Amino acid sequence: MLHSELLAQIPLFDTLAAEDLEALANRMTERKFQAGTRVFDKGDTGSSMYVVLSGAVQIFLPGAENEPRVVLKDARTGEYFGELSLFDDKPRSASVEATVDTTLLELTREEFGDHLSKSKNAAMTILAEMAERLRETNAMLSQRAARDVVKEFEENLTWGQRLADKVAELNGSWSFILFLLALTAAWSAANQWLPKPFDEYPYQFYNLALAILVALQGPLIVMSQNRQTMKDRATAETDFRVNLKNEVGIEGLLREVGALRAETTKRLEVLERMMRSDRLRAEIPAKKPGGPLGPS
Template identity: 45%
Template structure:
């Protein structure tokens, strides 16, 4: 992939004219990076954009056990574009996983290109506005949903009965009713006496009823608990998606805001100098 193709592969520069792409590509400097080399680390000052012509680069954050890979980049990809605009410190580290041929665009060369071609600055600004609108459209899509309501709609009759039994069996109402029923049972058989009682002491029939109730109630409650575990998993997955979208959204908004402010500042400076230059050029020579 040649230099001009690398430039056009960047969304910020894809609207530039051929002569503007040629002028910008002439500012690129080729750098060869051996495999295993750290190109830059998080926190270091940055003022260079890198385009990968050959090789592979890994973008990471953190060190040691806390190290997390954010992206794996290959020929045609680019990184370090934010530092190109504002010259701020690096937000992540870049490591060459293979021997790389990089095309580097330094901030001073980029600013010189913008000063020489103000129309290109306007195109870059327009591209930034379009990307911001796309980001806003993306984040307007709803990710959060009521997973419990969706789960309730898919319940079978048996699952609904299991939930009702589990809800009643784990309540004080059940304890009170069951205790009252046992007391009445034993009281009636005690009043009837051993000869007329249908379940005399030691209440073998009552024990059989209690054992049967416990044997049936246990698996029903377990079915309801398994369903509750499934609900908790769905809630956790939904929370993860919402948090992930929020995190990516904040990062993208901050990134776009930084790019927009940098381009607006450059455009303002260029516009402020343009009228004065034109006035001086059109003024009649002094006697």
């Protein structure tokens, strides 16, 4: 796969023109890493992004002493990481290690900035993409995150979907088992004791009815399970939004508490200096005007 095609798969660059993708691809450098080699460590200063050309890397949080690492993601061919380092020089938030012999494409901040300075269209496209991401984030943070998604999901179900859920709910109950047992016993007794049985042993009509029932139960249960999977996915997305808003709120509170602590410390230092000055003035007696008269 061409380097420009790999770049086109990255959301940050997928709206760039073909000539800009080709120019950025030519600025990328191939770097090879053997299995077990660290690409970078958590806390390192970031200055470039990487695209996996071949092989695989593991993105993880290193554990403390005698504690296992926390694996965040396994990136394979065509995937990327470290793209935020193109815009700031903050430390890396995780470590990356090659799990097999791997070739990465590296795009440095200097090369990226140099291309943007020469291509107005590329710069505007990147700014538009970043603005769209910021707008989506603001919209997500401004709206109410906690919602009863299961209730909303169930309110939009069709009658067929509701029927499938009811059938799946009934099939997984003792009521359905007892009903089948009672129906089987009644069917057998009726055909045994009636003068003119309507379905003699081996009860072919009853077996046909049971076969049709089983054939219908399978698709209905699978449909209900698929909807349950969709409900679980919607619930997980809502939990993610709630956790994200809570995290942003906590970070804001921490900043405010930090600012309050700094302001309080500053004022306490001023008060301490004032009290120290007052104490020194009280300990040193005031000098009276004039002095002893000398001999005349």
